[in-house]
Amino acid sequence: MYLGLDIGTSGVKAVLVSEGGAILATAARELALSHPAPLWSEQDPDSWVDAAIGAVDDLAARHPREVARVRGIGLSGQMHGATLLDENGRPLRPAILWNDGRSQAECAVLEQRCPSLHAMAGNLAMPGFTAPKLLWVARHEPKIFARVAKVLLPKAYVRYRLTGELIEDMSDAAGTLWLDVGLRRWSPLLLHATGLDLHHMPRLVEGREASAMLAPEFTRRWGMAKDVVVAGGAGDNAASAIGLGAIAPAPETAVHAFCHALPGLWHQMGVMLSAAASLAWLAGVMETPAAALLAPLGERVDGPSPIRFLPYLDGERTPHNDAAASGAFVGLRGATGRTQIVQAVLEGVAFAARDNLAALSAASGPVAELDLVGGGSRSPLWAQICADVLGIPVHRIEEGEVGAALGAARLGRLAVTGETPAAVCTRPRRLASFTPRASVAEAYDEAYRRWRALYPALKETP
Structure with missing residues (x-):
C-alpha cells in the first residue's frame, strides 16, 4: 500500500x-x-x-x-x-x-x-x-x-x-x-x-x-x-x-x-492564479454551493454569456505577469440573471486558459488535446465550455480530482520499489471526452476577442 x-x-x-x-x-x-x-x-x-x-x-x-x-x-x-x-x-x-x-x-x-x-x-x-x-x-x-x-x-x-x-x-x-x-x-x-x-x-x-x-x-x-x-x-x-x-x-x-x-x-x-477558485469565490458571495449554481445551466450552453468576467481575483501570471490585475464583470444590466453571471465565470476561466494555451503553443508547438484535473474537472458543463473556447478536445479522467495526491503516492511507490516510472506512471482511464462544437465556434471566438480587450482597458483605470 x-x-x-x-x-x-x-x-x-x-x-x-x-x-x-x-x-x-x-x-x-x-x-x-x-x-x-x-x-x-x-x-x-x-x-x-x-x-x-x-x-x-x-x-x-x-x-x-x-x-x-x-x-x-x-x-x-x-x-x-x-x-x-x-x-x-x-x-x-x-x-x-x-x-x-x-x-x-x-x-x-x-x-x-x-x-x-x-x-x-x-x-x-x-x-x-x-x-x-x-x-x-x-x-x-x-x-x-x-x-x-x-x-x-x-x-x-x-x-x-x-x-x-x-x-x-x-x-x-x-x-x-x-x-x-x-x-x-x-x-x-x-x-x-x-x-x-x-x-x-x-x-x-x-x-x-x-x-x-x-x-x-x-x-x-x-x-x-x-x-x-x-x-x-x-x-x-x-x-x-x-x-x-x-x-x-x-x-x-x-x-x-x-x-x-x-x-x-x-x-x-502556464499559470492562472484563480481558476476553480473563481467559482468558489462566487459561491461564497452568493452563499450558494457551487453545484447548486451550476445545476440550472445543465451540461451545455447554446453560446457565450452576454456578461464577461476577468478571473484575476489574485492577479495573474500567464500571460500578463501582473500581481495587481483584478477581477471584473462587464456588461451587467438590470435584466442580468444569476445563470448568466455563473456562466460568465466559467467562460472567463476558459478564456484565461486559452491565453495560457496560446502562450504554451508559442513556446513549444500546438497542443492537440487536454486532460482535466482538479476540482473543476467534476463539471461536464465546464468541460464542454473549455472544449468550445479552446477549440480542442478535452477529457475528464478517472480520479482527476485527486491527481496530485495520486502522483505523490506513485512517487512513494517508486521510492520503495525502484520500479521504472513507465511501469507505475500509467495514463488514467478517460471517463468522458468533450469536442468543440462548430455551432458555437464563431460566437466563442468573437467573445474571446472582446474578452481580451478587457485587461488592457481596465489596466488603464486607476
Missing part, C-alpha cells in the same frame, strides 16, 4: 493506493486562507500539518488494515510558499503563499541584482515565486529576516514535521528562483542576491528518491511498520503530471520551465 498527501491551498487531500495502483480510499481536510492586506495571501504552516495528520487519521480509522500495510508515502504541495523557520525549526511568521502579490517591486530588484537569473532559474522573477518574498521580508520585516535559519516550501515543512528531516525535491525547488534548473542544484549566486546562502536551504533529492523515514510517533499512531519511506515528492503541478502519466521528455523552452519530479526531465506550464 502507498499513501499520497497533497498539501493544497484550500485543503489537504490524502489517497490510499493499492499495490495494483487503484485508489482504495480518500480523505480531505479544509484549510483557511488569510488576506491581511491588499495583494497578501498567507497561511499558518502548522495548519498544513494538522490537516495532513487529520486526513491520515481518517483513513486509518476507516481502513486500519490497509493503512497498516503502507510502505511508502509521497508528498505533493502548493508551490512557492515561503515558510520561514528559526533555529529551533519553528515558523517565524505565516507562510507567504504562491498567490501573494506584494513583492512586485522586489522582482525588479532581483532582476537587476542577478542579470543571469532567467538563464539559471529558467523563469523571470514574478511575485509568486519564493525569492522575491524573502527580499520583501528583508526590507519590511528585517528583525524576522535576521532570524531566518531555514526556508522551506509547504510540503517540505509537512515532511519536516512528519520525519524530522529538512529536504526538498527538484520540482518544487525549481519554483523558488534559487535553483539552477539545468544543473538541478541550489545556486549560491541566486541565493546571494536575496541575502541567503546554502545553509538556509534544505537538502535536495529527486521526487522518486527516498528522502526520509516516517517518524516513530506516526508509525505508532497509524499502526504502520517502522520502515515507512517518505519519497522526495513533487510540486502540485509536477505531481499532477505524474498522476496523468505525463513523463515523456518535453521541450526545453516554456512559459515556466521547472524541473520535473523524475531525474533528467523538465516540465512546462
